[in-house]
Amino acid sequence: MGTTASQLPKDSLSEYQELTFLTKQEILLAHRRFTELLGRDERNHPNPRVPMQVILTLPELKSNPFKTRICQVFSTSEDKDGSLTFEDFLDLLSAFSDSATLEIKSHYAFRIFDFDDDGTLDHSDLEKLVNCLTGETEDTRLTSEEMRQLINNILDESDIDKDGTVNLSEFQHVISRSPDFVSSFKIVL
Amino acid sequence: MEDDSVFVISARGRLKSNPLLDQLPSYQSLLYRRKSSSIRRRESSKGRLSISGMFNTANKLEERRKSQMEQRAIRELTLPIVEKRRHKDQRMEERNDLICCSQWREDARRHMKRLTDNAHVFLSSMKLWRSDIHQIEGMFGTGILSYFSFLRFLVALNLIIFLVMFCFVMLPMILDPTPRNVIYNQHQGNVCRTNPRTTRGILKNYHEHIVDLLSGDGILERTYLLYGFYTKDEIRFPQIIYKLPLAYLLATLGYLLLSLLWIVKRSVAGFKRHLIKDEDRFQSFCNKIFAGWDFCTTSESAAKQKRSSLLYELKTDLEDERIKQKMADRTTQDKCRIYLLRVVLNMFVMGVLAACFYSIYVATAFSQKAENRSKKVNFVVDLIHEYLPSIVITVANFITPLLFSVIINYEDYSPAFEIRFTLMRCVFMRLTSIAVLLFSLWTRISECGSDPCSNPKVCQCWETRVGQEMYKLTVFDFIIILAVTIFVEFPRKMLVDFCDCPLAKMLGLQEFGIPQNVLEIVYGQTICWIGTFYCPMLPAICTIKYFCIFYVKKLSLIKNCRPSTRPFRASSSNFFFLGVLLIGLILACFPISISLAHIKSSQACGPFSNYNTSWEALPAAVEALPQNGRNFINFLASETFAVSFFVVTCLAMFYVIALARAHKKVINQLREKLVMEGKDKRFLIQKLCQAQSILAASEPQLNSPGRRSPSYHTSFSSNFNNSVVLAHSPPKSSTHV
Numbered sequence: 001m002g003t004t005a006s007q008l009p010k011d012s013l014s015e016y017q018e019l020t021f022l023t024k025q026e027i028l029l030a031h032r033r034f035t036e037l038l039g040r041d042e043r044n045h046p047n048p049r050v051p052m053q054v055i056l057t058l059p060e061l062k063s064n065p066f067k068t069r070i071c072q073v074f075s076t077s078e079d080k081d082g083s084l085t086f087e088d089f090l091d092l093l094s095a096f097s098d099s100a101t102l103e104i105k106s107h108y109a110f111r112i113f114d115f116d117d118d119g120t121l122d123h124s125d126l127e128k129l130v131n132c133l134t135g136e137t138e139d140t141r142l143t144s145e146e147m148r149q150l151i152n153n154i155l156d157e158s159d160i161d162k163d164g165t166v167n168l169s170e171f172q173h174v175i176s177r178s179p180d181f182v183s184s185f186k187i188v189l
Numbered sequence: 190m191e192d193d194s195v196f197v198i199s200a201r202g203r204l205k206s207n208p209l210l211d212q213l214p215s216y217q218s219l220l221y222r223r224k225s226s227s228i229r230r231r232e233s234s235k236g237r238l239s240i241s242g243m244f245n246t247a248n249k250l251e252e253r254r255k256s257q258m259e260q261r262a263i264r265e266l267t268l269p270i271v272e273k274r275r276h277k278d279q280r281m282e283e284r285n286d287l288i289c290c291s292q293w294r295e296d297a298r299r300h301m302k303r304l305t306d307n308a309h310v311f312l313s314s315m316k317l318w319r320s321d322i323h324q325i326e327g328m329f330g331t332g333i334l335s336y337f338s339f340l341r342f343l344v345a346l347n348l349i350i351f352l353v354m355f356c357f358v359m360l361p362m363i364l365d366p367t368p369r370n371v372i373y374n375q376h377q378g379n380v381c382r383t384n385p386r387t388t389r390g391i392l393k394n395y396h397e398h399i400v401d402l403l404s405g406d407g408i409l410e411r412t413y414l415l416y417g418f419y420t421k422d423e424i425r426f427p428q429i430i431y432k433l434p435l436a437y438l439l440a441t442l443g444y445l446l447l448s449l450l451w452i453v454k455r456s457v458a459g460f461k462r463h464l465i466k467d468e469d470r471f472q473s474f475c476n477k478i479f480a481g482w483d484f485c486t487t488s489e490s491a492a493k494q495k496r497s498s499l500l501y502e503l504k505t506d507l508e509d510e511r512i513k514q515k516m517a518d519r520t521t522q523d524k525c526r527i528y529l530l531r532v533v534l535n536m537f538v539m540g541v542l543a544a545c546f547y548s549i550y551v552a553t554a555f556s557q558k559a560e561n562r563s564k565k566v567n568f569v570v571d572l573i574h575e576y577l578p579s580i581v582i583t584v585a586n587f588i589t590p591l592l593f594s595v596i597i598n599y600e601d602y603s604p605a606f607e608i609r610f611t612l613m614r615c616v617f618m619r620l621t622s623i624a625v626l627l628f629s630l631w632t633r634i635s636e637c638g639s640d641p642c643s644n645p646k647v648c649q650c651w652e653t654r655v656g657q658e659m660y661k662l663t664v665f666d667f668i669i670i671l672a673v674t675i676f677v678e679f680p681r682k683m684l685v686d687f688c689d690c691p692l693a694k695m696l697g698l699q700e701f702g703i704p705q706n707v708l709e710i711v712y713g714q715t716i717c718w719i720g721t722f723y724c725p726m727l728p729a730i731c732t733i734k735y736f737c738i739f740y741v742k743k744l745s746l747i748k749n750c751r752p753s754t755r756p757f758r759a760s761s762s763n764f765f766f767l768g769v770l771l772i773g774l775i776l777a778c779f780p781i782s783i784s785l786a787h788i789k790s791s792q793a794c795g796p797f798s799n800y801n802t803s804w805e806a807l808p809a810a811v812e813a814l815p816q817n818g819r820n821f822i823n824f825l826a827s828e829t830f831a832v833s834f835f836v837v838t839c840l841a842m843f844y845v846i847a848l849a850r851a852h853k854k855v856i857n858q859l860r861e862k863l864v865m866e867g868k869d870k871r872f873l874i875q876k877l878c879q880a881q882s883i884l885a886a887s888e889p890q891l892n893s894p895g896r897r898s899p900s901y902h903t904s905f906s907s908n909f910n911n912s913v914v915l916a917h918s919p920p921k922s923s924t925h926v
Binding site: 015016017018019020021023024025059060062063064065066074076087088090091094096101103104107108109113126129130133134135140142146149150153154157158160161162163171174175178179180181184185186187188 | 263264265267269270271273274277299303306307310323474475476478479480481482483484485486487488489491492493496497499500503504507510860863864866867868871
């Protein structure tokens, strides 16, 4: 659906309102921010796709340690290069909006944290996750002993069937009882 | 490398990937959350291999999945917009086949939904300070954000309380048609001869006006500000007679009840979550890791700060765990020593608290005596005498937290408990200091019964005196908050920025300590609750005060502060704030109920001058009701009703507790069952794989392509590389599933 004109057509607007959790103002604001990211020649393209590097210049994503994962998860491109169309962008904002259900948020959170895309969070996924959270440099990481202790604790708390990994339903179970998740898993433009 | 299997397979000889796992019903039910296209492709591939049995099951599962999906709203599907649009079109087609009545119903429902969405958006855009709070959230995270939304809540609460008092107490006085000839005069009803103060004449100098304004004295006594002004038994309007005492009493009870209900409603969500936590350390690690990052952080420095604070928090928690392990290994001798030390330190703490309370008591008594003296010394000393109790309370509240944080280091608790315990002590200190102030006022008031002439200023209209004290506390609190921000935090920032001395390095930038700030505003709110009965305009003053504090704190936060290294979790902070506020409210109820029910209301001023105690206005009004009403209210107040109500409430509580316990037991049993089932599944699959490998060894020429796991994206390749063969063997195989 064309979103190239500088104005979003009205029926697209109401369709997006139905298909996402965003309000009218939020969709219009998203459209404005998205067209600002496009190059001048791309604006007349029927369904422009913004490369990941440009998306990552958005201030809301710039300082996020999971920015590349977020782009990869929401991208519908064939080459899996993390580029987003406007509709992918709306999907992103919808999943991170205030009114999205817990199930949507936990589903996408699971996919973002699943660094190797294999459907479960295993030891290496969790280790990468912790390193993303604490920082990339050497002195901001946990020692390997602490990392082992931490991952054991996490698996103790969340791995119900004791197979050494966290699958989607175990993750959703843990998230449903986590009080901070809904308030922290939120991006507002 | 793997399948979308439930169990991850490593290359080290664990369970090999197996398309059998994909057929398990438990796994298929997970799949409906994935993209539909992946299922479609898988089915097509299955169809290609033309194994009829599997195809049928696949079809059945597809139908079940579809029907499950249909029941959900479209936007709750975890698919990209392109897929959702396809679903929507599909549904529209199906719906067009329906009869037009149900179609109309669907349309109506959609329109209603859109209307409610728009209404919500409109309401939330009207919220006060939305953009400011959004900015703070981006810079400092959700912990500090909760402080500011708490402040916003208090502004709203105070405004509503003021409206209640205004509508029921002040407005009738303002609209009173009869001329006001009852002016509070300290000689009215006065049997004691006192010399009028020479300075309280018409011509006062500038300084005395300031003193009056700051202490609620003088001209302010004769305004709507204080209790003494409302000396009217009833107000005669053309149609009705408005009973002011009854209205005053009911408005007081009303605002207390309203505050209670509103706080409880706000804390219900947080309380439910607290009840779910059944262990001390339940899920704290999962919560920190999976929900630890605030995705709304926009600034780079905040992100860096967040990272370092998360690292600090994780290290501290892991250290905590190691300490707990160490504590469990303590010997009996160690334990005795530590307990002895704790007892000694606690007694020391109580001694310090007792000293503070005694000094507050003495300061209040001194301040009251000084006011009675007709000779005024000089402007500054006057002001100090007026404000002495407030000054002593503030100094005590400043020193004691520092003392507590030093003492707790010697008591050898776990770090999490240390913080909570220090906080509890500070809360106790703050709220009890108000109680001590009121107690010392009360001793002076009860002296009035014996000899009213010894202290005419207090005894003539003691409610006004209490109102003035509360007013002074509020004003002083506000001044102190402003002064600390301007004279302590800004210079500190200047020092750190421009000076390179070791002092600056040691101090560092100010941390925005959430607990201390919250205690400050809860203290102010408790004073407001107590003081509104004696000073009906106090809620309005508090609203303005909190309004200004928001901007002052926001400015100070952005310019002067760095986020604290020990971050406050948003969820637990909401519960903590409302819990402390509730404690303040309960504390505020005690003085009010004592003064309503026991202390004789002053005869010279106020709406209750014709009654013995303020509470008597209510029984008097009940007497004036018709017979039925009187009987009903008498029944409600009787012992039979009270006892049976109490018994019924106890039964309900026991039932709910028993239910909760049964649920917990069931949850544990189910958890164990799940573990067992998982083990069963793995065992069976292992046996199957062993059987398969035997079969594969005997038929090496079968070479069907394997399958790689479809990833989450729609465009996954259809490379198959699965070496396990069973599922693809020809139908005549006896091991065909």
